[in-house]
Amino acid sequence: MMDYVNALDGEMALAMARMREIAEGLPNRYELPFPQAREQLRFERQWWLDAAPAMHATQDTELAVSGRAVRLRCHRPASHDGPGSIVYFHGGGWCVGSNDTHDSILRHLAAASGCEVVGVDYSLAPEHPFPAALADVAAATAHAAGSRPFVLAGDSAGANLALVEAIRRRDARLPQAAGLVLFYGAYGPLNTSGSGAAYGSGSYGLSIEVMRRYLDAYLGDRTTRDPRAYPVLADVRALPPVHLGVAQLDPLLDDSMEMARRLAAAGTRLSVEVYAGVIHGFLSQSRMVSKARDALLHGARFAAERLAAAAS
Amino acid sequence: LASDGAGPGISETLEREYNLRIRHPERDAVYRGFAERSRAHRARGAARLDLRYAEGPRCTLDFFPGRGASAPLLVFIHGGYWRALDKSIFSFIAQPFGESGAAVALLGYDLAPVVTLTTIVAEVHEALAWLATERTLEFDRTRVVLSGHSAGGHLAALLAAAPASKLGGIEPRAVVAVSGLFDLLPLLETSVNLDVRMSVDEARTMSPIRIAAFTARRFVVAVGDLETDGFVTQSRDFAAHVQSPGCESRFVAVAGRTHFDVLDDLADVRQPLGRHTLELLFG
Numbered sequence: 001m002m003d004y005v006n007a008l009d010g011e012m013a014l015a016m017a018r019m020r021e022i023a024e025g026l027p028n029r030y031e032l033p034f035p036q037a038r039e040q041l042r043f044e045r046q047w048w049l050d051a052a053p054a055m056h057a058t059q060d061t062e063l064a065v066s067g068r069a070v071r072l073r074c075h076r077p078a079s080h081d082g083p084g085s086i087v088y089f090h091g092g093g094w095c096v097g098s099n100d101t102h103d104s105i106l107r108h109l110a111a112a113s114g115c116e117v118v119g120v121d122y123s124l125a126p127e128h129p130f131p132a133a134l135a136d137v138a139a140a141t142a143h144a145a146g147s148r149p150f151v152l153a154g155d156s157a158g159a160n161l162a163l164v165e166a167i168r169r170r171d172a173r174l175p176q177a178a179g180l181v182l183f184y185g186a187y188g189p190l191n192t193s194g195s196g197a198a199y200g201s202g203s204y205g206l207s208i209e210v211m212r213r214y215l216d217a218y219l220g221d222r223t224t225r226d227p228r229a230y231p232v233l234a235d236v237r238a239l240p241p242v243h244l245g246v247a248q249l250d251p252l253l254d255d256s257m258e259m260a261r262r263l264a265a266a267g268t269r270l271s272v273e274v275y276a277g278v279i280h281g282f283l284s285q286s287r288m289v290s291k292a293r294d295a296l297l298h299g300a301r302f303a304a305e306r307l308a309a310a311a312s
Numbered sequence: 313l314a315s316d317g318a319g320p321g322i323s324e325t326l327e328r329e330y331n332l333r334i335r336h337p338e339r340d341a342v343y344r345g346f347a348e349r350s351r352a353h354r355a356r357g358a359a360r361l362d363l364r365y366a367e368g369p370r371c372t373l374d375f376f377p378g379r380g381a382s383a384p385l386l387v388f389i390h391g392g393y394w395r396a397l398d399k400s401i402f403s404f405i406a407q408p409f410g411e412s413g414a415a416v417a418l419l420g421y422d423l424a425p426v427v428t429l430t431t432i433v434a435e436v437h438e439a440l441a442w443l444a445t446e447r448t449l450e451f452d453r454t455r456v457v458l459s460g461h462s463a464g465g466h467l468a469a470l471l472a473a474a475p476a477s478k479l480g481g482i483e484p485r486a487v488v489a490v491s492g493l494f495d496l497l498p499l500l501e502t503s504v505n506l507d508v509r510m511s512v513d514e515a516r517t518m519s520p521i522r523i524a525a526f527t528a529r530r531f532v533v534a535v536g537d538l539e540t541d542g543f544v545t546q547s548r549d550f551a552a553h554v555q556s557p558g559c560e561s562r563f564v565a566v567a568g569r570t571h572f573d574v575l576d577d578l579a580d581v582r583q584p585l586g587r588h589t590l591e592l593l594f595g
Contacts, residue, residue: 059552062584063537064566064577069584072565139567143537 004198009277052104053111082115083311084149091156093214112300149310159185179306188232200251241269329542350403365442378415384455391462444480465492469520472528486530494550536569
């Protein structure tokens with residue numbers, strides 16, 4: 001039985017106050033229709049992006065995939081190329097978020113790893129429900145990786161997509177990622193007990209209610225047992241090494257713990273870091289929260305080591 | 313070991329990047345399919361074919377009318393490394409844009425080695441100037457979008473840098489360059505130049521990547537994501553080159569497409585590439 005503590009990290013508490021300040025007078029983003037929610041998230045994140053590391057070069061590409069335009073953002077931290085690239089899938093419940101809202105995460109990972117980071121604006125639900133995003137993720141991974149080593153990475157819904165893509169590549173016998181970097185992912189069916197009950201009221205940001213809304217929009221039928229929706233239900237043998245970066249005060253804490261157990265049982269090379277006192281999505285608050293910068297550094301180092309090993 | 317016919321002055325590395333005949337045995341079948349669809353589209357009878365715009369034997373163009381004098385015009389310049397192919401293979405590209413009300417003009421031009429690249433470039437300028445003043449052709453002279461494939465993408469980009477005085481007063485508003493060539497210097501060391509016979513000077517002055525200012529303000533630079541690094545890099549770098557305040561540039565990689573079948577996406581307004589082209593025409 002896990003003990004679900006409630007102590008907020010001091011910097012996290014200040015960052016949450018800053019978030020409330022930025023959103024003051026605005027409607028609750030979690031209750032808005034998705035198109036407005038996306039716009040408001042972009043606005044709310046703007047201040048947090050200002051402190052992100054500068055890049056040597058940044059280029060946006062539009063990848064045409066089955067009639068859809070998937071935007072890719074490539075950050076190159078230095079003039080010389082690293083041993084490979086990190087392909088990054090942003091979070092936002094498969095319904096919101098973009099390379100813009102998650103730009104500081106992309107930049108930190110690029111700066112700390114010395115490797116190119118390619119952010120993927122996969123198609124969002126409910127306009128493009130499951131499995132549309134998976135097709136975008138597959139095409140974007142093939143495009144971004146080319147023939148060089150690559151790491152699949154993401155946060156929240158993006159961690160789900162990264163893991164599902166690695167499983168697909170294993171099954172399709174495609175060139176595999178050198179590693180996976182997964183931050184506070186959603187891996188299984190909605191969990192209203194455990195961490196869901198402890199942290200899912202909304203006082204730590206993401207709530208059970210919001211997750212229900214996201215899953216309904218993405219999956220239509222939330223009761224599906226499709227492992228491409230819920231990778232915790234998949235066979236996870238023979239996957240590349242995985243780094244799990246976990247927020248403690250997160251309704252999805254148990255998702256990461258369960259995923260870690262299954263990966264370990266399958267013999268996966270695994271590293272797990274749980275960051276105490278921080279909430280779901282904390283990587284975006286790296287401007288104020290040193291644990292967010294630590295978490296990004298740990299993920300970037302893991303990725304860089306895996307890429308170097310794959311290139312040698 | 314014996315080289316694959318690479319002669320003196322030819323880099324095998326560059327030859328692999330740019331000589332697509334060896335890499336794509338399916339090329340002829342793709343072009344046969346295009347030619348068939350093009351024949352069928354011309355057979356509908358709306359087009360005015362082989363309108364002569366200059367003296368050169370191949371200096372004619374096909375004009376597919378749009379909806380009256382307010383129709384925007386899409387100009388398409390075919391590829392073939394300035395030494396091969398024919399506008400008639402690509403009439404099918406006119407169909408989706410014609411159905412949306414745009415006029416489309418497909419340019420012919422003389423080919424190397426009979427003429428030099430300098431001559432070809434002068435010819436496509438003349439084609440635009442002729443279109444500008446030919447009053448029997450109805451379209452809106454202020455809404456001209458230039459497009460081209462491969463070597464035709466190169467020519468379209470060059471036209472977008474020409475002063476309006478050299479194009480009969482036309483100021484192209486946008487460019488859609490598909491799998492284009494924007495830096496000609498690497499081609500000097502390939503077998504392509506056995507036919508094209510560019511001098512170093514020609515390659516330098518006629519490389520759009522070395523041109524500082526363009527009159528067109530919007531660029532869609534597209535490439536198949538299965539193309540060689542050489543072609544992908546040419547497009548990516550050119551898209552970055554033209555990006556500036558006041559000039560919008562979009563780099564589009566088309567998933568699962570090669571240098572040849574990428575044109576299927578241009579000729580389909582349900583696909584992002586066709587859709588962007590339509591937006592440039594009517595936007």
